[in-house]
Amino acid sequence: MDVQADAWRAREAKAGRVYDCANRSVAGFPFRLEVRCADPSVALFSQAAGTPLMNAKLDEILVVAQVWDPKRVIAEFKGPAVIADGRGPASFNVNWRVGEASVRGLPGPPQRADLVFEQPTIDRIEGGAAVPAARADHAELHGRLAEGTPSDHPVLETALQIASGSIQGSHPLLAEPFNTDIQARVTGLRDFRPKPWPERFREIQAAGGHVEIVESRIQQGELLAIASGTLTLTANGGIDGEVQMTVAGIEKVIPALGLDKMLENGVPQGTLDRVAPGVKSQDVNNLLGALDRAIPGLGKVVKQNANVGVALGINALGKETTLEGRKARTFPLRFADGVVVLGPFKVARVPPLF
Structure with missing residues (x-):
C-alpha cells in the first residue's frame, strides 16, 4: 500500500x-x-x-x-x-x-x-x-x-x-x-x-x-432572484456578457447599490456618471425644482422616497412576472468589459481578471 x-x-x-x-x-x-x-x-x-x-x-x-x-x-x-x-x-x-x-x-x-x-x-x-x-x-x-x-x-x-x-x-x-x-x-x-x-x-x-x-x-x-446567462472575457481581462434575471423584492437592495443617492440633496454629476451614464445632473436637479414649484414639498417627498422611485424605474425596464408566487420583474444584467450595468444604471465595476 x-x-x-x-x-x-x-x-x-x-x-x-x-x-x-x-x-x-x-x-x-x-x-x-x-x-x-x-x-x-x-x-x-x-x-x-x-x-x-x-x-x-x-x-x-x-x-x-x-x-x-x-x-x-x-x-x-x-x-x-x-x-x-x-x-x-x-x-x-x-x-x-x-x-x-x-x-x-x-x-x-x-x-x-x-x-x-x-x-x-x-x-x-x-x-x-x-x-x-x-x-x-x-x-x-x-x-x-x-x-x-x-x-x-x-x-x-x-x-x-x-x-x-x-x-x-x-x-x-x-x-x-x-x-x-x-x-x-x-x-x-x-x-x-x-x-x-x-x-x-x-x-x-x-x-x-x-x-x-x-x-x-x-x-x-426579502430578496429572491434566479438568473442564467453566459459570461466571457475580453482581451483586457474584463467580464463581458449578459445574465437574464428574475427578481422579487429588488427594492430591498436599492440602498446597498447606492442608487438612492441619486435623489439626495441634488445629484452630483459624478454620481450620475457612475450609476446612469449620459444623464445630466442639472436635468435631474431642475426636475426636482420644478416639482417643488408646481406642488410645494413634492420634490422633497421624491427625495425622501428615493428607494421607491429608483425601484419603479428599474421595474419599468423589464417585464412583470411571478417568482415562486411573488410579484417579480425579469430584466437583463449586462457586463461590458468589467462594468456591471442594470438597465441605465452602472452599479459596479469588476476589476480585470488578468
Missing part, C-alpha cells in the same frame, strides 16, 4: 501538486482501506515557472476506500487549515466543524469530485490578527468532467450550494446572510494543472471559452 501511495504522490508532483505527510498509518483491512495522515501539507506549483502558488497545512486527513467500490475515495479533513500564497506568510486561516470530500474515477483520471463543509469559516491574517472574511452554515461544491480529460481541454460542470453565507470586506450586499444554489459549465480550460489564476483566465480568453450560468437561485431576506 505504501508503494502505491508513493507512486500516486509522484504522479501528482509531476502535475504540480505536492502532498506531504508527517505521520502516515494504514488500517481497515480486509473490507476497506484507511490511510490516516497527521500534519499533512499540500503545495501547488506552477508548471511554467516551477514557483510555489499556494501552501496549505492541516491537522489531519483520513482517506477511505471500500473494497466493493474501489473507484470512489472518500476523505475527511480535520481543521484548522493555514493557507499561504507561495512562500509568503500565512494569508488565511480556514476552519470547519465537518469537512469531507469524495473523488470518483480513480486510479484513472478523476471523473467527479465533491466537497462538503459544515460551518466553514475563513479569516484573513492581517498583521498577525485574524479578520473575518467569510462564514457559512453549510457549503458544498461539486464538479464533473463533461468532456475532455483533466490534462487535455476539460469541460467542467459545477454546482455550488451555500446556506447562510456571508462575505465581509467586499460589497455591503454580501455581508448579509444569503442562500445560493448555482449550476455552471466552464469551457476553454487547457488542463487542470496548477497555475496562477491570471494565467488560467488568459487561457480561457484565448480559447474563446466561457462560463455558462445554467441555473442559479439566490435568496437574502
Whole structure:
C-alpha cells in the first residue's frame, strides 16, 4: 500500500501538486482501506515557472476506500487549515466543524469530485490578527468532467450550494446572510494543472471559452432572484456578457447599490456618471425644482422616497412576472468589459481578471 501511495504522490508532483505527510498509518483491512495522515501539507506549483502558488497545512486527513467500490475515495479533513500564497506568510486561516470530500474515477483520471463543509469559516491574517472574511452554515461544491480529460481541454460542470453565507470586506450586499444554489459549465480550460489564476483566465480568453450560468437561485431576506446567462472575457481581462434575471423584492437592495443617492440633496454629476451614464445632473436637479414649484414639498417627498422611485424605474425596464408566487420583474444584467450595468444604471465595476 505504501508503494502505491508513493507512486500516486509522484504522479501528482509531476502535475504540480505536492502532498506531504508527517505521520502516515494504514488500517481497515480486509473490507476497506484507511490511510490516516497527521500534519499533512499540500503545495501547488506552477508548471511554467516551477514557483510555489499556494501552501496549505492541516491537522489531519483520513482517506477511505471500500473494497466493493474501489473507484470512489472518500476523505475527511480535520481543521484548522493555514493557507499561504507561495512562500509568503500565512494569508488565511480556514476552519470547519465537518469537512469531507469524495473523488470518483480513480486510479484513472478523476471523473467527479465533491466537497462538503459544515460551518466553514475563513479569516484573513492581517498583521498577525485574524479578520473575518467569510462564514457559512453549510457549503458544498461539486464538479464533473463533461468532456475532455483533466490534462487535455476539460469541460467542467459545477454546482455550488451555500446556506447562510456571508462575505465581509467586499460589497455591503454580501455581508448579509444569503442562500445560493448555482449550476455552471466552464469551457476553454487547457488542463487542470496548477497555475496562477491570471494565467488560467488568459487561457480561457484565448480559447474563446466561457462560463455558462445554467441555473442559479439566490435568496437574502426579502430578496429572491434566479438568473442564467453566459459570461466571457475580453482581451483586457474584463467580464463581458449578459445574465437574464428574475427578481422579487429588488427594492430591498436599492440602498446597498447606492442608487438612492441619486435623489439626495441634488445629484452630483459624478454620481450620475457612475450609476446612469449620459444623464445630466442639472436635468435631474431642475426636475426636482420644478416639482417643488408646481406642488410645494413634492420634490422633497421624491427625495425622501428615493428607494421607491429608483425601484419603479428599474421595474419599468423589464417585464412583470411571478417568482415562486411573488410579484417579480425579469430584466437583463449586462457586463461590458468589467462594468456591471442594470438597465441605465452602472452599479459596479469588476476589476480585470488578468
